[in-house]
Amino acid sequence: MLRRRVIPCLDVADRRVVKGTRFVDLVDEGDPPELAERYAREGADELVFLDITAASERRGTLLDIVERTARRAFIPLTVGGGVRTVDEMRRVLRAGADKVSLNTAAVAEPGLIAACAERFGRQAVVVAIDTRATGPAAWEVVVQGGRRPTGLDALAWARRAVDLGAGELLVTSIDRDGTGAGFDTALLRAISASVEVPVIASGGAAGPADFVAAVRDGGADAVLAASIFHRRTYAIGDVKAAMAAAGLPVRLVPQAVA
Amino acid sequence: MSGRPLVAVVDYGAGNLVSIHQALTTVGADVRIAEAPMDLAGVDAVVVPGVGAAAPAMVRLDGQGLTGPIAAWLAADRPFLGICLGLQLLFEGSDEDDAVTFGTLPGRTVRLVDAPTLPHIGWNQVERSRAHPIFDGIEDAADYYFVHSYAGALPGAAADGADDIVLARTTHGRSFVSAVARGSMVGVQFHPERSGPDGLRLLANFVELVRAA
Numbered sequence: 395m396l397r398r399r400v401i402p403c404l405d406v407a408d409r410r411v412v413k414g415t416r417f418v419d420l421v422d423e424g425d426p427p428e429l430a431e432r433y434a435r436e437g438a439d440e441l442v443f444l445d446i447t448a449a450s451e452r453r454g455t456l457l458d459i460v461e462r463t464a465r466r467a468f469i470p471l472t473v474g475g476g477v478r479t480v481d482e483m484r485r486v487l488r489a490g491a492d493k494v495s496l497n498t499a500a501v502a503e504p505g506l507i508a509a510c511a512e513r514f515g516r517q518a519v520v521v522a523i524d525t526r527a528t529g530p531a532a533w534e535v536v537v538q539g540g541r542r543p544t545g546l547d548a549l550a551w552a553r554r555a556v557d558l559g560a561g562e563l564l565v566t567s568i569d570r571d572g573t574g575a576g577f578d579t580a581l582l583r584a585i586s587a588s589v590e591v592p593v594i595a596s597g598g599a600a601g602p603a604d605f606v607a608a609v610r611d612g613g614a615d616a617v618l619a620a621s622i623f624h625r626r627t628y629a630i631g632d633v634k635a636a637m638a639a640a641g642l643p644v645r646l647v648p649q650a651v652a
Numbered sequence: 653m654s655g656r657p658l659v660a661v662v663d664y665g666a667g668n669l670v671s672i673h674q675a676l677t678t679v680g681a682d683v684r685i686a687e688a689p690m691d692l693a694g695v696d697a698v699v700v701p702g703v704g705a706a707a708p709a710m711v712r713l714d715g716q717g718l719t720g721p722i723a724a725w726l727a728a729d730r731p732f733l734g735i736c737l738g739l740q741l742l743f744e745g746s747d748e749d750d751a752v753t754f755g756t757l758p759g760r761t762v763r764l765v766d767a768p769t770l771p772h773i774g775w776n777q778v779e780r781s782r783a784h785p786i787f788d789g790i791e792d793a794a795d796y797y798f799v800h801s802y803a804g805a806l807p808g809a810a811a812d813g814a815d816d817i818v819l820a821r822t823t824h825g826r827s828f829v830s831a832v833a834r835g836s837m838v839g840v841q842f843h844p845e846r847s848g849p850d851g852l853r854l855l856a857n858f859v860e861l862v863r864a865a
Binding site for chain 1: 667668669670671674675703704705768769770771772773774775776777795797799800801823824843845846847848851852
């Protein structure tokens with residue numbers, strides 16, 4: 395049976411893993427490849443790197459971090475942040491990533507999703523959707539790291555992204571991000587019910603019960619979190635144990651050599 | 653053979669080769685990235701990795717002059733490992749884009765049936781149909797990482813295991829063939845290079861088979 399995935403997210407800025415609240419007030423959390431290897435050992439099912447300064451800074455350092463990570467952690471790696479062209483995606487994959495996550499650039503030029511899916515297969519194309527609630531059961535897409543509203547309806551954009559070639563959706567609630575208020579399960583449910591591809595939940599995890607809720611109530615296939623793992627509030631094994639106890643299929647953590 | 657066998661990893665496109673290169677190196681092989689027929693000279697085994705669709709892959713392999721040498725390698729029953737698309741290319745053709753593929757194995761690559769989500773992405777159990785040294789030291793129904801929407805479908809008797817091609821099956825919606833072997837050829841639908849310790853163990857077993865060949 396297909397396992398529900400637990401995915402630590404490493405927000406990378408200036409060679410370091412950082413984490414903020416609602417995408418600001420960044421705090422240094424460590425060396426990317428070192429953290430990645432630790433998470434792989436502790437049972438992470440995948441890793442996501444988000445280059446949160448990529449839009450405005452140089453990108454060469456990210457490729458180096460991706461390659462060093464791919465050589466140490468034998469689990470899948472997704473890289474997002476600032477990829478704007480098919481050729482940039484090619485370089486990130488060649489450096490050792492398995493998937494690329496498109497966000498701002500895909501909203502600006504939806505054809506990029508189709509072009510990347512055609513070149514590398516849709517399984518390599520994750521579309522990240524950052525959302526902000528605008529009313530009951532209504533969410534708007536925001537871009538540029540949560541700074542710019544787009545007026546796009548999140549559900550409509552999710553369906554369009556999948557039609558264009560997205561193989562997975564990474565759905566973040568900016569309202570919840572870094573707050574520990576729990577995932578927005580209504581948002582997750584609305585999106586996962588309207589697309590065939592896997593949905594990754596993001597934004598708001600405080601503890602294992604939130605992961606269970608994202609899957610059981612939100613219909614998410616995978617759950618992503620940052621702060622609670624970086625700060626060792628909970629280990630990946632704690633989260634998986636809670637998910638297993640709730641009857642969700644998870645890959646049990648191999649005997650950790652931690 | 654003693655020492656480190658030389659394994660060619662076929663590069664026919666844009667995907668991630670870092671993981672498979674590093675994983676094979678970690679488990680005791682020397683790796684040569686093969687982009688042209690001359691790169692296959694003197695190697696002990698050939699690995700064809702890859703994700704994505706069959707037709708563009710066959711076009712690129714053709715363009716690099718590699719389809720003939722790979723077909724000859726398979727016909728000679730020399731050590732071979734196909735991973736994901738590298739396994740799918742061993743069948744006769746693909747329903748995804750009507751590509752004509754190597755035809756080493758009977759049957760076609762078909763879309764997963766009744767799958768609750770597509771692509772099938774994530775860790776899933778590989779349940780063995782028969783014993784094979786590629787799974788030595790690995791528990792039955794161990795989890796491996798999958799990323800695909802299509803899988804090889806063997807016709808009639810072969811699908812039932814009558815000719816022993818099927819090594820393992822996995823369920824997503826309905827059950828599909830997730831590992832095959834015939835002679836010195838092994839194919840897996842999952843990604844051992846992205847499947848943690850059990851993935852490295854499978855690749856170590858492959859390298860051991862190459863050494864023994």
